[in-house]
Amino acid sequence: MGFLIRVVVNAFAIWVVTLIPALQVTIIAFPPGETLQLVITLLVVAAIFALVNTIIGTVIKILAFPIYILTLGLIGLIINAFLLWLTAWITSFWSWGLRVEDFWWGVVAAIIISLINWVFGIILRPKSKD
Numbered sequence: 001m002g003f004l005i006r007v008v009v010n011a012f013a014i015w016v017v018t019l020i021p022a023l024q025v026t027i028i029a030f031p032p033g034e035t036l037q038l039v040i041t042l043l044v045v046a047a048i049f050a051l052v053n054t055i056i057g058t059v060i061k062i063l064a065f066p067i068y069i070l071t072l073g074l075i076g077l078i079i080n081a082f083l084l085w086l087t088a089w090i091t092s093f094w095s096w097g098l099r100v101e102d103f104w105w106g107v108v109a110a111i112i113i114s115l116i117n118w119v120f121g122i123i124l125r126p127k128s129k130d
Contacts, residue, residue, distance in 0.1 A: 007046045008046070011039075011045070016116060023109045027098060031096075061079065081103065083110070
């Protein structure tokens with residue numbers, strides 16, 4: 001259930017980022033590109049992003065732990081942008097998916113996605129029973 005919630009929140013965050021044209025991050029929907037296909041595309045891209053973040057992101061973050069300490073965690077912004085770019089690269093093999101035109105705008109997009117995920121993580125956190 002947690003993975004499904006994370007996918008939906010990621011889909012919402014990616015959709016919000018695509019609404020900002022300056023970031024040059026776009027979603028190309030499944031044909032014919034109507035609203036339902038856009039939602040399905042967002043959910044599939046978000047699932048791929050969640051899997052990339054879970055599998056590859058965890059390995060990179062473990063290996064880059066000393067760099068995290070040296071940069072006081074700022075390397076995490078670059079790593080998150082790389083994972084977003086990697087998701088765009090994976091979906092570039094099909095005629096649909098995520099497109100990130102510029103890596104540095106991808107960094108800004110990754111920051112926005114992280115902030116949205118953080119806010120929803122606080123809101124959707126299970127309440128402790130005391």
